[in-house]
Amino acid sequence: MRVLFMCTANSCRSILSEAMFNHIAPESFVAVSAGSFPKGQVSPRSLTTLTRAGISIEGLSSKGNDAFESNPPDIVITVCDKAAGEACPVYFGPALKAHWGLKDPSEVPGDEATVDAAFDATLAQIEKRCRAFLELPIATLARDELKRELDRIGKL
Template sequence: MRNVLFVCTANSARSVLGEGLLRYMGEGRFETYSAGSTPRRSVNPDALACLARHGLPTDGFRSKSWEEFAGQNAPQMDLIVTVCDSAAGEACPVWPGHPLVVHWGIPDPASVEGDDAVRGEAFDLAYRRLKQRIQAMLVLGDAVFTTGDGKQKLAAIGAAADAQDLKHV
């Protein structure tokens, strides 16, 4: 069982989608978590609606600080994935166990204004982008966590996906 933490500034949208997606797609091989550097008091309802639209569970999500995962009694992470540029650039806590830390930038769907359909489309796009990156990670297999070039391979997923995303803008 591998522990993976998705980090975003508010821990209300993208990191929650990542947590839910990997929990589902990993088929019991991952314990997944999400956190933020400055978490909101609650998870964005559009994030939960997106998970539900795609048939994923929506129970148990809460917005929490990354400090919860930096203490001595916290679960030891194998991988930390930052999903927003501001969280990637912030001074992260010292993570126990020295996990792999990579960045997979995803535009913030919570910043999109409009009716339910417009916001839903933005969340579905973030969902698809995260799903693509997680699928690529799963293809690499468990060895990616123990090989010397594992971090580079995981980071390359985000870089390649970012380049592909820019072609469609």
């Protein structure tokens, strides 16, 4: 199963989600990420947060939706508030879509410790949701049941 985590800039929340999902998921799952308006670079604080958590940052990059045109995902999960109202591109066709809104930790004001805490809290929230997703009996769920479960997880 191929899961696309999508955000506007693809520099923070979608990158954290891709890395966390791949860190804990079995080999039959793979996560990728993209942005509707990619920044072109991953937030350095995202990379630092992942490294501090012992999660690989190898291969992470900020890219647009077109990177997946020839190999569309099975599931598209938007992870930022701005992307929630955007329509998923047509080429995603039958991909199941869900929204797991997360506040942008890079917009948290404060000193280094405060911003680090915001990134750590965001990563912990992503881990909680990814683990809940991976615990689902996906093989036995009908498409509408899976959609309902993904939407429920987005509210955790």
